[in-house]
Amino acid sequence: MEEIEAESEGRQDPAETSMSLDGRASPFNDAVDDGSSPSESLMVGFVIVNVVGLRHYSGTISGRELVGLVRDELNPYDANAIKVLNMRSVQVGYIDRSAAAVLSPLIDGHLITIEGIVPKPPGKGNRFKIPCQVHIFARIQVFERVKLAIEIGGLQLISENSVSFTLSEAMAVREKKAIVAEKSVDEIFKLLDLKVSNEGASEALDPPKDMIKSELFFHQKEGLGWLVSRENSCELPPFWTEKDGVYVNVLTNYQTDIRPEPLRGGIFADDMGLGKTLTLLSLIAFDKWVHAVYSSSNMDAQDDAESGEEESIALSGKKSKRKRGSRKVDSSRKKKKTEVGSANKKGKRPASDESSSLEPKTTLIVCPPSVFSAWITQLEEHTSKGSFKVYMYYGERTKDAEELKRHDIVLTTYTVLASEESWDKSPIKKIEWRRVILDEAHVIKNVNTQQSRAVTNLNAKRRWAVTGTPVQNNSFDLFSLVAFLRFEPLSLKSLWNSLIQRPLAQGDKKGISRLQVLMAAISLRRTKDKGLVGLPSKSIETFFVDLHEEERRVYDQMEEEARNIVKDYISDESVVKNYSTVLSILVRLRQICTDLALCPADLRALLPPSQLEDVKNNPALLQKLLSVLQDGEDFDCPICISPPTDIVITCCAHIFCESCILKTLKRTKACCPMCRHPLSESDLFKAPPESSQMTPEGSSSRPSSKVAALLKLLSASRDASPFSKSVIFSQFRKMLLLLEEPLKEAGFKVIRLDGTMNAKRRAQVIKDFGVPAPEGPTILLASLKASSAGINLTAASTVYLLEPWWNPAVEEQAMDRVHRIGQKEDVKIVRLIARNTIEERILQLQENKRVLARKAFGRRSQKGQREISRDDLSALMNL
Incomplete structure (x- = not known):
């Protein structure tokens, strides 16, 4: 593993990026939603406008087709500009100036969102403009304000009570008005569901034993088989069909004579603590091994098939319960050739088919800084020395893309990628990666961030979004992952809003069923409650405290x-x-x-x-x-x-x-x-500087009700098991500092981990916490966000959560730092909740979010919940 020369040039200007994105990020994040989300919007009506400037852009429209409408605030010629993109995200033109002048102020003021559809292909008579229906959505409270602005602007709004409303080509309108379409959206999704269900099961695979020295659990071998089959598929992506050499997307009606690229990748969403990292390292090792075997057999076609390598890969006889495309893998070179021909007949691409000297070989792994050291540790623990050449593109780093290409794995962070997004000479951007793996992929849940933009723009043959918590707030979290995977046409925001997000938010069962079909087609998720790895039990207890x-x-x-x-x-x-x-x-x-x-x-x-x-x-x-x-x-x-x-x-x-x-x-x-x-x-x-004396002013000698309850619980636990370890999570760093003294006075050996520490200091704290008691500490005071991802705290068996967090996924990540592979003891989680306060209401909000996260991968309908809306805020404040 190598450290490299620094690069300070080309840092992304986030101020510039934030103003150029499609839509704005909610300033409230997990706290308060801005209300502009499509999830609480209804259709006001639609206007018919012209798309102009066609001759200046390469994007084409071939029939009745959905288009993307993207606000272009930085356009030097028209401050109100709205770009029109076709389904492949290629620009077709602009909304004409007069219409954009009416719509853009409403978009910028978060009053409306818009979706576009071209009802007819361009006519032969006019090659310079195309009519487009712009469907307008808003919260019902601002309907009249929006209608008035559109009327004053001179646009004719066709609303539901207009005779012409049935002319709308929007699928929502056509379904509602029972207008017969060639195929309804739900018929299309049912066909996809049937296709996924009828595919064969992926075989469980073993990685090369000379590269991966750890033995995989059976579910990890199944996962490896699924990853390999996805990476080497030659099938058309979902929603695409071919007829007479023309490829048609059945959702958008987009047509092309160029075969769409297969969707090589997906969402690897196994529960936290099930060993996704080892499975991914096994994928990289397996692919490298196949490349080596294929290259060797090309050099010497007469090479003896019985070269002793048959033991390198063992194939489990069992099949995954998930129904996926089946592809057997044998390590014999002679059989490998047979497999190539067989796989081609089945429409699958064998692993060796692309493994030529011209193919990229380097995998880019992107993760948060807190997970960086965990990848290094996993590489050291699970791979044989010399198996991979690894480069850490972090801190001081090279400017030379060729240097990066000489490595099997390049490790970097989301922050580094975002900082280089606007730098044309970035070596990261010059490379076509063999695969890009986004670890803790929920980091890009907001599609408007510069981090999301940076990873989506990467050039890669294969793309993997890896997260144990793919849904944290709402189904729109999944949209950013779909956009990263370049899963057309659902990577078009307007289509996602129309087909998934809006039906979900309005309680329409079609929304959740469509989401479930989609997830089944592109994701793999197994949970710990299935007993896959024989983990000790985990119990969660809510301990109510009276103030x-x-x-x-x-x-x-x-x-x-x-x-x-x-x-x-x-x-x-x-x-x-x-x-x-x-x-x-x-x-x-x-x-x-x-x-x-x-x-x-x-x-x-x-x-x-x-x-x-x-x-x-x-x-x-x-x-x-x-x-x-x-x-x-x-x-x-x-x-x-x-x-x-x-x-x-x-x-x-x-x-x-x-x-x-x-x-x-x-x-x-x-x-x-x-x-x-x-x-x-x-x-x-700026805030006044923090006092060097960290204890806040006004603190009394009397411990708070929660601290007193915590001390009592810890003492009882120590009496039962003197050397057991506990982790205490809080969202407030000052609280961690406040707790140190009373805990030490009570005789506990305490260590702290918080967001002010750098990666090296954090790694040392975790190492120190692993030292067995009585020599090592028994209590770790940990910041919730700083410790919720990518670290291993299996030395502890009890977790205390001092406060509830808005987002249950953050809490669950924190819990699963303790309850994961390597844990030998039963794990107990204790949540301290102040009775008759806002904390009890946060618990209900959490449950709403958990429901959607479960339903996205299930089979029953449920109204989706999103970030804290106005209704949620009213409930939190007991209004």
């Missing part, structure tokens, strides 16, 4: 004041405008539930007034608001969609990385990217 008198008094007072403020925001549609205030309210309520010592005494001053002028003239208040939000792990910078660094708050109470917002302010029109309020550098404020 003591002072805590209850402060909490009730704060909640009553907060409820009134949030109620006003909801009623006047200003939740998004005041999202920082809403977040600070939610953070503060949750902190009171954990420990009053986290809260300053002047609680009332932390609730900013709603008038912008009052906030702007009160920098001290802005600084306090920022300090509150810094305490938790609730938000990302809305520009780079990453945890903010050098945080600043604007006079309009929005939060950014200092570097991101300063770059934005260098634009011609310096304004807030969130609310468009004019900004200058003097309008930016």
